[in-house]
Amino acid sequence: MNTSALDALRQSLPSLKLSADPGDLEHYGRDWTRRWTPAPLAIALPADTAEVQGIVRWANAHGIALVPSGGRTGLSGGAVAANGELVVSLERMNRVLAFDAVDRTLTVQPGIALEAVHNAAREQGLIYPVDFGARGSCQIGGNVATNAGGIRVIRYGNTRNWIAGLKVITGKGELLDLNRALVKNATGYDLRHLFVGSEGTLGIVVEATLALTDPPPPSQVLLFAVPHMDALMQVFGACRARLALSAFEFFTDRALHHVTAHGAQNPFAEVSPYYVVTEFDAADETQQNEALAVFEHCLESGWVTDGVVSRSEAQARSLWRLREGITESLSPHKPYKNDISVRIAAVPAFLRDMQALLSHEYPEFDVVWFGHIGDGNLHINIVKPEGADYAAFIAECERVTELMCDVLMRHGGSISAEHGIGLVKKPYLHSARSAEEIALMGGIRRVLDPNGVMNPGKLF
Ligand code: 2HG
Ligand code: ZN
Numbered sequence: 001m002n003t004s005a006l007d008a009l010r011q012s013l014p015s016l017k018l019s020a021d022p023g024d025l026e027h028y029g030r031d032w033t034r035r036w037t038p039a040p041l042a043i044a045l046p047a048d049t050a051e052v053q054g055i056v057r058w059a060n061a062h063g064i065a066l067v068p069s070g071g072r073t074g075l076s077g078g079a080v081a082a083n084g085e086l087v088v089s090l091e092r093m094n095r096v097l098a099f100d101a102v103d104r105t106l107t108v109q110p111g112i113a114l115e116a117v118h119n120a121a122r123e124q125g126l127i128y129p130v131d132f133g134a135r136g137s138c139q140i141g142g143n144v145a146t147n148a149g150g151i152r153v154i155r156y157g158n159t160r161n162w163i164a165g166l167k168v169i170t171g172k173g174e175l176l177d178l179n180r181a182l183v184k185n186a187t188g189y190d191l192r193h194l195f196v197g198s199e200g201t202l203g204i205v206v207e208a209t210l211a212l213t214d215p216p217p218p219s220q221v222l223l224f225a226v227p228h229m230d231a232l233m234q235v236f237g238a239c240r241a242r243l244a245l246s247a248f249e250f251f252t253d254r255a256l257h258h259v260t261a262h263g264a265q266n267p268f269a270e271v272s273p274y275y276v277v278t279e280f281d282a283a284d285e286t287q288q289n290e291a292l293a294v295f296e297h298c299l300e301s302g303w304v305t306d307g308v309v310s311r312s313e314a315q316a317r318s319l320w321r322l323r324e325g326i327t328e329s330l331s332p333h334k335p336y337k338n339d340i341s342v343r344i345a346a347v348p349a350f351l352r353d354m355q356a357l358l359s360h361e362y363p364e365f366d367v368v369w370f371g372h373i374g375d376g377n378l379h380i381n382i383v384k385p386e387g388a389d390y391a392a393f394i395a396e397c398e399r400v401t402e403l404m405c406d407v408l409m410r411h412g413g414s415i416s417a418e419h420g421i422g423l424v425k426k427p428y429l430h431s432a433r434s435a436e437e438i439a440l441m442g443g444i445r446r447v448l449d450p451n452g453v454m455n456p457g458k459l460f
Contacts, residue, residue: 002041002084005062009044009086013054017045017092028087031072031079033424034334035394040067040081045089049167049175049206055088056204057173059453066453068200070142071113073134075337076422078146078199078458085456088204090141096120097207105164105181107209110141117210126212129156133324141205147197149418151324154374155246156213158418160196165209168195171202171449181209194444199420200455202448216246217283221310221319222291224298225272226250229355231303233348235276236374238303242294243280243287248374250276255326255370262329264321267308276304276373277323279316326370326381334390335368335381336397337424340408341417344376350411354380357407361400377417398427405431421459429460 010018019025020042029038041064046052059066065085072079081087090111098107099120106120106128114128114135121128130143132150142148144166148159156162165181178192179185195202226232232250239245251259253273260266282288291309298304310316342350358367358380366383382400384393401415405428408415415421415428429438438460448454 002064005058005064006042008062009055009058012058013051015047016051016054017047019043019045028069028072028089029081031074031077032331033075033077033080033422036077036080036082036423038080038082039084040087041084043069043087043089045092047092049169052088052090052093052204052206053169053173053175055086056169056171056453059086060171060173060451063451064453065456066204067455068141068145068204070111070139070145071134071137072142073138074142074146074420074422075339076416076420076424078420078422078455079142080423083457090139090204093206094139099124100181103164103181103183104212105209106212107165107181107207108140109207110144110205111139114138114140114143121210121212122215124212125215127215128162128210128212130159130162133327140208140210144196144205144208145198145200146418146420149372149375149377151247151249151372153372153377153418154248155216160193162211163192163196163208164211165207166192166195166205167207168203168205171445171451171454175206176203194448197420199422199459201445201459202454204454217281219246219279219316220282220288220291221277221279221316222295223267223308223319223322224276224278224295224304225268225270225306226274226276226303227272227305229274229351230348232274232276232351232373234301234303235298238294238298238301239278239280240374242290243278245278245280245374247279248276249278249323249371250274250373251323251326251370252368254366254368256322258329258333258368259322259325262325264325264329265318266322267319268306270306272305275322277319278374323370326368330368330381330383333366333383335383336394337419338380338382338401338404339371339377339417339419340380340404340413340415341375341377342408342411342413344374346411346413347373347376350407350413351378353407353411354378354404357403358400361403372417375417376413401428408432423458426458426460
């Protein structure tokens, strides 16, 4: 039946690039989660909007599920195709379409890599400020689908803030041109924002118009050694009060252990339980001296025990590597990932409760904490013990995640800060969204995708 459906697709879109090569099925059928065995029907690589629309119409006519696919760097299983779906890879639609100097916008196709967007903006003397470690592989369409965050959220916010316009093909096959890059547009529901963070369940992004901004002034990076957990947010308070921050990240000694084993350079002689990497504007001597004054204040208050400030681009990069290299250094250990958030004001109490929970529940496991603590967002990775059965390890982590949900609910937090719900966090969505909200989301999904062809089984 599905072979004849594929034949029908070939007939209706003769130039569409399709692959059923086993290597491609494996490659395009999974994301960075590596938990599910890929089993897509085939891979479609459309070259333009008309082909995407044709695919969605075909999927509705034949009852075939679609999985939209970007750089597949996701960590929640949102781009996994394990049930005979057609994967729709947007990677061939990867061009910059237009730059508007007056509006300061860049219009791009969805398959363009985030790093290519950065470069294109820089060529125009501007920046696209959303940034994170997967910049070289992740694609804008996926960034929109997950409302990607990253390391500059503290200054610039999430992807949502930078989407001036979106063209999408809905699950029904309609082409919508949403907001047309208008700065002001008070004409009812802003459907553009429904698609941001929708995880491929409402339709497929075929074009995005991104807002750009001025490059920041020259900056410096400071790495602090922090002696105890309570001091993390005290350091944050001190830095935020006196410096113009563009990032405030933390990690633990376990994270440092993994990332240095993977080649990063530790500038400190002494071991410390916590570390902070912060970046701030340092355009002149006054700002640079202010940073040193903050460091001295933190030192005198006993909130930090050591610190290094970058004196060159290369040094800044090497300090950042300690934070940005963590995910890659952990990936051979197939960690179980938590991506949780609370309001910034709730972080200190939340950290204490989480530490109590995790030291009780995971006494034997290597628990690696890091993340965007200045946004209230923690990434807690649980490393699979060598030789442990993978399924049993995941089951144990999922048991603890249920308990973590209770702590999150007590603090008004979220089970997914920036990675999305996908398949991995689906059982816990109820901890962050009420039953009424989930029912309304289901209603929206049915309106935009009445036949349920868009990424079924993901999100809820
Ligand atoms: C990061 O902040 C990414 O580095 C990945 O969101 C987090 O690997 C993780 O858990
Ligand atoms: Zn992150």
